[in-house]
Amino acid sequence: MNTPIIRLIEKKDNPQIAKVIRNVLEDFNVPKVGTAYADKSLDCMFETYQKPNAVYFVVEENNKIIGGAGVAKLDNFEGNVCELQKMYFLPEARGRGVGAQMMEFCLAKASEFGFEKIYLETMEYMTHAQKLYKQAGFEYIDCAMGDTGHYSCPIHMLKTL
Incomplete structure (x- = not known):
């Protein structure tokens, strides 16, 4: 098995990363409304x-995208x-x-x-993800920040950088 490569997203990755994200969300039975599933950006990542001040990385193994993650300014938030x-x-x-x-x-x-800080939202049953976030120093907060459009995500976490 090859070692996965983490690299910046390229235009040619758009269809694959959109499929990865939708497949994962479907696997976890995430609501299709009020989550990343409904984001218009999925097809043009x-x-x-x-x-x-925005970046998206993909994980590639054997010429196949197997994951991704990114960072961008939190929308509609002063700070x-x-x-x-x-x-x-x-x-x-x-x-x-x-x-x-x-x-x-x-x-x-x-x-x-x-x-100064990094924020995230997730689903309550994505426990492995939450474990990773906690290990990275994220802490639970009581309410949403900004306007991500992901009103179906009840778990909010924040980390000071």
Whole structure:
């Protein structure tokens, strides 16, 4: 088995990463409304992150995208806070340390961009993801920040960079 490569998203990755994200969300029976599933950006991820202080990474193994995650300014929020966005991995990427490595890439970029805090939203039953977030220093907070459009995600976490 090859070692997965974490790299910046390219335009050619758009169809694959959209499929990865939708497949993971379907596997977890995530609501299709009020979550990343409904985001218009899913089909144009490369273009979505072509703005200042935003980045999206994909994980590639054997010429196949098996996961991804990104960072961008938290929408509709006054303050120097970014959001960990669309961090999803196919089953073959899980349990191999890829998530922890991806988290390092994203946190490093968030710091490099000068953000003070990083925010995320997730589902209550995504316990493995929450464990990873807690290990990375995220703490639970009581309410949503900004306006992600993901009103179906009840778990909110924040980390000071």
